[in-house]
Amino acid sequence: MRETAKILSKLLAEGEVSTSDSDLITDYRKPEVREELDIWGDEMGFKLVEMRGKVYLVPHADSDLLALSIRDIRERESRSDRMLDAFLQCYIIMTVMWMLYGGKNDNPKRAIFLQVKDIIDILDERIANVVASQVISEFETDYEINFRQIAEHWCAMQVDDLGNPNRRKTKKAVIVSICRLLENQKLLVVLDDGREIRPTERLDDLMIGYYLDNRRIEDIHSLFDRMGEASNAKAE
Numbered sequence: 001m002r003e004t005a006k007i008l009s010k011l012l013a014e015g016e017v018s019t020s021d022s023d024l025i026t027d028y029r030k031p032e033v034r035e036e037l038d039i040w041g042d043e044m045g046f047k048l049v050e051m052r053g054k055v056y057l058v059p060h061a062d063s064d065l066l067a068l069s070i071r072d073i074r075e076r077e078s079r080s081d082r083m084l085d086a087f088l089q090c091y092i093i094m095t096v097m098w099m100l101y102g103g104k105n106d107n108p109k110r111a112i113f114l115q116v117k118d119i120i121d122i123l124d125e126r127i128a129n130v131v132a133s134q135v136i137s138e139f140e141t142d143y144e145i146n147f148r149q150i151a152e153h154w155c156a157m158q159v160d161d162l163g164n165p166n167r168r169k170t171k172k173a174v175i176v177s178i179c180r181l182l183e184n185q186k187l188l189v190v191l192d193d194g195r196e197i198r199p200t201e202r203l204d205d206l207m208i209g210y211y212l213d214n215r216r217i218e219d220i221h222s223l224f225d226r227m228g229e230a231s232n233a234k235a236e
Contacts, residue, residue: 003027004036011057019053051209089178113198127151
């Protein structure tokens with residue numbers, strides 16, 4: 001039980017047990033310790049994933065205790081439209097993940113870093129074209145989200161904070177803000193005064209080795225292919 005407690009404490013504090021914690025890794029591989037950790041996982045809502053000699057704690061999506069939720073994102077906002085901001089930031093996260101890991105081959109990683117200005121360009125293009133097409137009604141029906149209102153909210157923002165004292169309402173500031181949240185989770189690193197982001201080794205491991213199984217990859221490509229069809233329809 002003491003060995004299990006040490007591992008669980010490390011996982012809850014840091015989200016992972018690394019290769020430098022050789023004693024903990026050795027204990028983790030003991031059947032009785034794994035059984036006790038699995039019981040804790042069932043009770044607290046997490047799964048343990050071992051990759052490249054590390055052990056990661058992955059919260060279940062519906063875990064109120066551990067998972068990052070729309071509520072957590074919403075409560076970071078103080079304005080009355082914070083739910084709208086929260087849904088927009090969730091869409092930004094999805095877009096960033098697609099830009100990083102949207103490749104259609106055995107290794108889905110397609111970029112080692114992203115410029116924030118490029119994220120803005122992709123969001124501008126995707127959002128504008130989807131809203132201008134008939135696909136918007138399908139999105140709103142399928143996902144039960146007022147995507148048009150989110151799009152209008154995004155399009156009303158300035159790109160940067162030049163001449164705008166309210167930095168939080170600019171496109172760059174919104175992207176950097178949500179990337180900082182992911183940085184706190186040790187998933188991204190924000191560099192160059194908020195102009196560049198890079199995925200961490202943890203994010204690479206979890207996305208490539210766990211989250212992006214064949215079914216999830218197909219779902220992601222299906223969604224963005226539909227958005228691409230909207231862009232093509234508008235261009236024609």
